[in-house]
Amino acid sequence: MKLFFSKNDVTTKSVIAKQGFRKGALPMRFSKELFSFICLRLVILSALALTWQGMAWLIASPDFPSFLAVIKSMHYHLNEGEMVANILITLRRALLSFIIAMLLGGLLGILMGIHAWVNKLTDSLLIILLNIPALVTILLSYIWFGLVEAAAIAAVVINKIPTVVVMLREGARAVDKDLLAVAKVYQLSPSKTFFSVFLPQLYPFIIASARSGLSLIWKIVLVVELLGRSDGVGFALNTLFQFFDIAGILAYTIAFVMIILLIEALFFKPFDKLVARGTRFD
Amino acid sequence: MIELNVAIKNKHYGDGENTVLAKMGFSVKKGEFVAIVGPSGCGKTTLLNMISGLESCSGQHISYCNNPSNNIDKCQLGYIFQQPRLMPWLTVRENIELVLQPEEYHQVDDLLTQVGLANKGEYFPRQLSGGMQRRVSIARAFAINPKLLLLDEPFNSLDAPTATRLRQLLIELCRQKGTTVVFVTHDLQEAIYLADRILFMSDSPSTIIHQSIVDLPKPRRESGVAELAWQAQLMATYPHLLAGRID
Known part of the structure; x- marks a missing residue:
């Protein structure tokens, strides 16, 4: 059969090549983007460090240690103290809580978005959970379950789940019914419908929820550790506070923030590509 | 009948x-x-x-x-809707493969050729004109060899x-496949x-x-x-x- 439209096709090969859609072109594009992303971050962080150093010289107070003093303190805690061990312990708690909260919150959010009766049943509980202060959840968790690891994780998870639920519920509500109708008419299997038609529509909501989730979770984890654990960054910060070691507190903060930035660059940036697939071509 | x-x-x-x-x-x-x-x-x-x-x-x-x-x-049963209803996150090829079993994927190239999109398999729907998107939806419908x-x-x-x-x-595709429409x-x-x-x-x-x-x-x-x-x-x-x- 003859080909139709061969002369009038709007999109050309050169456009494709320029925009880098070919599957083979993606890795190069990605590594270049990652490099420029890291360079930009380094420039901004260096500017911040210089400003900090300048301000510390001007103020000249022991309550406001210079950037170099903080780096010295970080060097000390890395070599002599337990900074690496504490950061790893906190990271483990944060990631474990993050995964549990994302899975449970995601599941409940999707169910609430799809089924009106689930939403009616759990909406009041969701509003209560959204408004209970994080500190109350942590204290009650320790009182009811004891000063154990599971109580610490549970407290963080309970704090995070409601925000995941809210985002994923909105995502599930916004799913295009017309595309689901295509899946039904062509009798796609339930797994194919879920993974190829339903879930891709939720990616922007999952990424937004994960991004806000990680930053919220590690902050809550520190409070949880401060109140009821004998290790981790939160515990270390509490100890440093008792000795009024401001440089040490800032050293721990910088170290942990740097790790979170690294996680962001390594894990979330590739997901951005996934979300943008077929929709954003810049 | x-x-x-x-x-x-x-x-x-x-x-x-x-x-x-x-x-x-x-x-x-x-x-x-x-x-x-x-x-x-x-x-x-x-x-x-x-x-x-x-x-x-x-x-x-x-x-x-x-x-x-x-x-x-x-x-x-094949259904061509008022709007093409292609999955924007899937390429043209993947949109057609979506309705097929893996062992049937080899048909996709023939189908794309039949609808005049032989070199557009790796494009995303938003990179195509309205007419091309319709042709993809036609190819998707005929991919399953619909009786109706x-x-x-x-x-x-x-x-x-x-x-x-x-x-x-x-008309050409329906004549070739004897489809009821x-x-x-x-x-x-x-x-x-x-x-x-x-x-x-x-x-x-x-x-x-x-x-x-x-x-x-x-x-x-x-x-x-x-x-x-x-x-x-x-x-x-x-x-x-x-x-x-x-x-």
Whole structure:
């Protein structure tokens, strides 16, 4: 059969090549983007460090240690103290809580978005959970379950789940019914419908929820550790506070923030590509 | 041999106040191309949705593939919607593979060639023009080798030359595969160009008020002399047919 439209096709090969859609072109594009992303971050962080150093010289107070003093303190805690061990312990708690909260919150959010009766049943509980202060959840968790690891994780998870639920519920509500109708008419299997038609529509909501989730979770984890654990960054910060070691507190903060930035660059940036697939071509 | 048999007593939305279809009944023979013409808002899309199983109502009897007891699962059914409804996050190739089993993926290249998109398999839908997207949706529908194909005004918002070429493509594919087609449109000229038989719907609550067999030789021409004469004769006999009245 003859080909139709061969002369009038709007999109050309050169456009494709320029925009880098070919599957083979993606890795190069990605590594270049990652490099420029890291360079930009380094420039901004260096500017911040210089400003900090300048301000510390001007103020000249022991309550406001210079950037170099903080780096010295970080060097000390890395070599002599337990900074690496504490950061790893906190990271483990944060990631474990993050995964549990994302899975449970995601599941409940999707169910609430799809089924009106689930939403009616759990909406009041969701509003209560959204408004209970994080500190109350942590204290009650320790009182009811004891000063154990599971109580610490549970407290963080309970704090995070409601925000995941809210985002994923909105995502599930916004799913295009017309595309689901295509899946039904062509009798796609339930797994194919879920993974190829339903879930891709939720990616922007999952990424937004994960991004806000990680930053919220590690902050809550520190409070949880401060109140009821004998290790981790939160515990270390509490100890440093008792000795009024401001440089040490800032050293721990910088170290942990740097790790979170690294996680962001390594894990979330590739997901951005996934979300943008077929929709954003810049 | 009957491929599709439709009997709908009453289809309504809400508390029964908004009746869309009432006493709707017709059948389609195997390999037949039936066009359904009716005024805007008369329930043409609802009718196709009911045939495809997307909507239902009590008191409906729809049987497929020459077997009164068949349900829709046993009949390969293709549906080309008003909008192409392609998954934006999948490439053209992946959109077609979506409706196939892995062992059938080798057909995709042939299908893309047939619809004139042989070098567009790795493009995403948003990189294609409206006409190209329609062709992908046509390729997707024919990928499953449908016994019954439903089309809901698929060439509506396209420019005239593009729509003409897509109609030719549709005719060619249906002829090759011997597909039974139910084609919904409000454009009588399009119906005359494509169909073996035209069913006319009344205004809502809709029913079939008239049917005409298009006894013109094929291939037909859009706005050809014989086609226009056929249309003029029909309109002279039933001047209000397109408004959904037969008086």
